[in-house]
Amino acid sequence: MLEHGMSLGRTRVKFCGLTRPEDVDAAVAAGADALGFVLWSGSRRAVDIERLAMLSARVPAFVTRVGLFVDPDPELVASAAEHLDLLQFHGEETPAFCEAVGRPWIKALRMRDKLDLPQAARDYHAARALLLDAYRPGVPGGTGETFDWTRIPASLAKPVILAGGLTPANAAEAIASVRPFAVDVSGGIEAAPGVKDAELMADFLKAVRRADT
Numbered sequence: 001m002l003e004h005g006m007s008l009g010r011t012r013v014k015f016c017g018l019t020r021p022e023d024v025d026a027a028v029a030a031g032a033d034a035l036g037f038v039l040w041s042g043s044r045r046a047v048d049i050e051r052l053a054m055l056s057a058r059v060p061a062f063v064t065r066v067g068l069f070v071d072p073d074p075e076l077v078a079s080a081a082e083h084l085d086l087l088q089f090h091g092e093e094t095p096a097f098c099e100a101v102g103r104p105w106i107k108a109l110r111m112r113d114k115l116d117l118p119q120a121a122r123d124y125h126a127a128r129a130l131l132l133d134a135y136r137p138g139v140p141g142g143t144g145e146t147f148d149w150t151r152i153p154a155s156l157a158k159p160v161i162l163a164g165g166l167t168p169a170n171a172a173e174a175i176a177s178v179r180p181f182a183v184d185v186s187g188g189i190e191a192a193p194g195v196k197d198a199e200l201m202a203d204f205l206k207a208v209r210r211a212d213t
């Protein structure tokens with residue numbers, strides 16, 4: 001099974017917080033591997049199930065549709081799941097909660113001071129990957145802030161998706177420093193919250209490809 005620290009073919013890219021059909025099309029055209037849809041009503045990037053269904057239907061095969069949840073009601077997860085390939089739990093969900101959903105999932109971990117990453121990797125052993133994000137109290141995600149990448153151990157029992165404050169300008173440095181399985185970006189490819197910028201998406205992908213070669 002893939003672990004953080006193993007050698008990788010290329011860095012996968014997830015664009016998060018899409019709300020508009022034209023942004024979905026531009027993200028796919030730019031070459032994104034995964035698209036994230038926020039199903040937490042407190043977000044400025046939130047979509048409801050109807051909008052999720054419309055956006056998800058535009059996504060072609062081999063591009064992963066990821067739904068983001070923050071301590072969700074299981075009924076919300078169940079109704080969204082038919083439009084998704086992967087679930088991303090971004091709140092305080094326990095391993096038991098994530099596993100009980102019965103669908104492929106990843107766990108977002110916000111890098112608060114006392115977080116023990118090797119222990120978290122053991123606790124969330126059934127996750128397909130761990131998404132590591134910046135910690136700001138009271139804000140579950142999409143902070144636009146980086147964290148200290150040197151806190152990520154060189155090897156970890158799960159693939160790492162690096163998130164938090166990534167942009168076309170710092171993506172290459174982040175990849176060189178962390179060598180993650182994937183990178184995840186939201187604010188760094190936006191004109192405004194939930195409104196993606198096609199040029200920034202293309203620039204981000206180019207920066208990742210450059211870092212990989």
Ligand SMILES: O=C(O)c1ccccc1NCC(=O)[C@H](O)[C@H](O)COP(=O)(O)O
Binds near residue numbers: 038144187188
């Ligand atoms: O984007 C949001 O509004 C959001 C709200 C609640 C939970 C998660 C959220 N986004 C999660 C993401 O996956 C973002 O891509 C990740 O936090 C990085 O965001 P950014 O620092 O803006 O690149």
